[in-house]
Amino acid sequence: MASLFSFSPSSSTSFLSPAKTLKPLCSLRRATTLHLTRALSANSLSSPETDTPSPAIQSFWQWLREKGVVSDNSPAKPGIVPEGLGLIAQRDISRNEVVLEVPKRFWINPDAVAASEIGKVCSGLKPWVAVALFIIRERSREDSPWRLYLDILPETTNSTIYWSEEELSELQGSQLLSSTLSVKEYVGSEFLKTEEEVIVPHRQLFPFSITLNDFMWAFGILKSRAFSRLRGQNLVLIPLADLINHSPSITTEDSAWEIKGAGLFSRDLLFSLRTPISVKAGEQVFIQYDLGKSNAELALDYGFIESRSDRNAYTLTLEISESDPFYGDKLDIAESNGMGESAYFDFVLGRSLPPGMLPYLRLVALGGTDAFLLESIFRKSVWGHLELPVSHANEELICRVVRDACKSALSRYNTTIEEDEKLSEGGNLDPRLQIAVGIRAGEKKVLNQIDGIFKERELELDELEYYQERRLKDLGLVGEQGDIIFWEPK
Numbered sequence: 001m002a003s004l005f006s007f008s009p010s011s012s013t014s015f016l017s018p019a020k021t022l023k024p025l026c027s028l029r030r031a032t033t034l035h036l037t038r039a040l041s042a043n044s045l046s047s048p049e050t051d052t053p054s055p056a057i058q059s060f061w062q063w064l065r066e067k068g069v070v071s072d073n074s075p076a077k078p079g080i081v082p083e084g085l086g087l088i089a090q091r092d093i094s095r096n097e098v099v100l101e102v103p104k105r106f107w108i109n110p111d112a113v114a115a116s117e118i119g120k121v122c123s124g125l126k127p128w129v130a131v132a133l134f135i136i137r138e139r140s141r142e143d144s145p146w147r148l149y150l151d152i153l154p155e156t157t158n159s160t161i162y163w164s165e166e167e168l169s170e171l172q173g174s175q176l177l178s179s180t181l182s183v184k185e186y187v188g189s190e191f192l193k194t195e196e197e198v199i200v201p202h203r204q205l206f207p208f209s210i211t212l213n214d215f216m217w218a219f220g221i222l223k224s225r226a227f228s229r230l231r232g233q234n235l236v237l238i239p240l241a242d243l244i245n246h247s248p249s250i251t252t253e254d255s256a257w258e259i260k261g262a263g264l265f266s267r268d269l270l271f272s273l274r275t276p277i278s279v280k281a282g283e284q285v286f287i288q289y290d291l292g293k294s295n296a297e298l299a300l301d302y303g304f305i306e307s308r309s310d311r312n313a314y315t316l317t318l319e320i321s322e323s324d325p326f327y328g329d330k331l332d333i334a335e336s337n338g339m340g341e342s343a344y345f346d347f348v349l350g351r352s353l354p355p356g357m358l359p360y361l362r363l364v365a366l367g368g369t370d371a372f373l374l375e376s377i378f379r380k381s382v383w384g385h386l387e388l389p390v391s392h393a394n395e396e397l398i399c400r401v402v403r404d405a406c407k408s409a410l411s412r413y414n415t416t417i418e419e420d421e422k423l424s425e426g427g428n429l430d431p432r433l434q435i436a437v438g439i440r441a442g443e444k445k446v447l448n449q450i451d452g453i454f455k456e457r458e459l460e461l462d463e464l465e466y467y468q469e470r471r472l473k474d475l476g477l478v479g480e481q482g483d484i485i486f487w488e489p490k
């Protein structure tokens, strides 16, 4: 029975998932032949002993000025901040005021790739793979028109896809570890496919070596800085705008950016970024990347986490086993109710059970004398019955299986919550260790919460009302005290 239930990572291999926010995809130290300009640390971006931006940042700004994208009066400018590079207000900026605007000709997206030398060979590729190949190639070209932008991109972030094996071992037992490994495997397989189908057959376009590390770097750059879901633009890197950092204290869901028409008859498109709160001169402009992301998603996509408790989540995966004697009927019922053979339920710390979870669990566990509910005459009404406890045996089984799964998941971590909290309170942790400690403590708290919910339910099993009693009541065969009313002939 335990095989019916499994906990699995909330893998995010589907690219640039929806949301109206920044869709950072993740990075690695690249081959020496290419231009390696900066690591995550802000140090490489500032001149020694001053906070003056490095020549690379100054050249980037100068380039944007020459191209007319910015001017001396622009509200914000790139600067060195604790998050690496960021946008610093050059004057007071009021809430909702435009901070910057970037015309379409400066965007790097699948259209830019299609119009480039490699456009023809990239036409059948996934958008992210095409853009990844494009930025890798441009980075290798001394005379690339994008040189000054590419020079300010980080070589890495704290995204877990860049962690060493030793760093990843701090995530032992966590869902984040599984999802990180899945994402790396996904990128690895996309790399091999692209190498075989595009890079090797078109060596004249890719005369330099492209490694998996380059591919992972590009993936990470896109995951952490590309915007998506922008008026038909599903994946777009926007130089300058991609310097905007995230602040946990901004909790407005209002979109901070939009695509606008510009020029005669609005034929040119502009990416416009607004500040969601007022900012004083000299302060950093921030936005909220995505209120809906869990800490694991933030860690994987951007390389940071938040302390807000509802960023802690755990995904429970339930599935109808093919070896279940009622597999066909159960699958049919699940599918008629918008679910499938597997269902994923995201538990968030401090919140109640995800909707649809209890009926699905009861369906998966249905058997024995309750199996009559699977008969076709119940097909229309069965989901309604599953919304409520079906039988003592069924409810007891779901409690036991969920609790066993929680205990088994908890036993896979190397540390206790208390040990994690002590480490965090001690402070001064390396940023990656801080992420690992926060993630594993958060996941364990959610698992304890799930276990607690089903423990409480187990204690109530004798008081719950089950299908048979409800049915008798509906038929008017149960009295107010729950006694069975016998029909007695007059």
Ligand SMILES: C[S@@+](CC[C@H](N)C(=O)[O-])C[C@H]1O[C@@H](n2cnc3c(N)ncnc32)[C@H](O)[C@@H]1O
Residues within 6 Å of the ligand: 022, 024, 083, 084, 085, 086, 152, 153, 154, 157, 158, 224, 225, 242, 243, 244, 245, 246, 247, 248, 301, 302, 303, 304
């Ligand atoms: C869209 S880029 C922003 C520009 C970036 N700071 C840079 O130096 O190029 C997103 C990346 O910035 C960093 N970042 C943004 N907000 C952050 C935050 N609140 N805490 C830590 N790092 C942050 C992370 O490395 C993230 O992957």
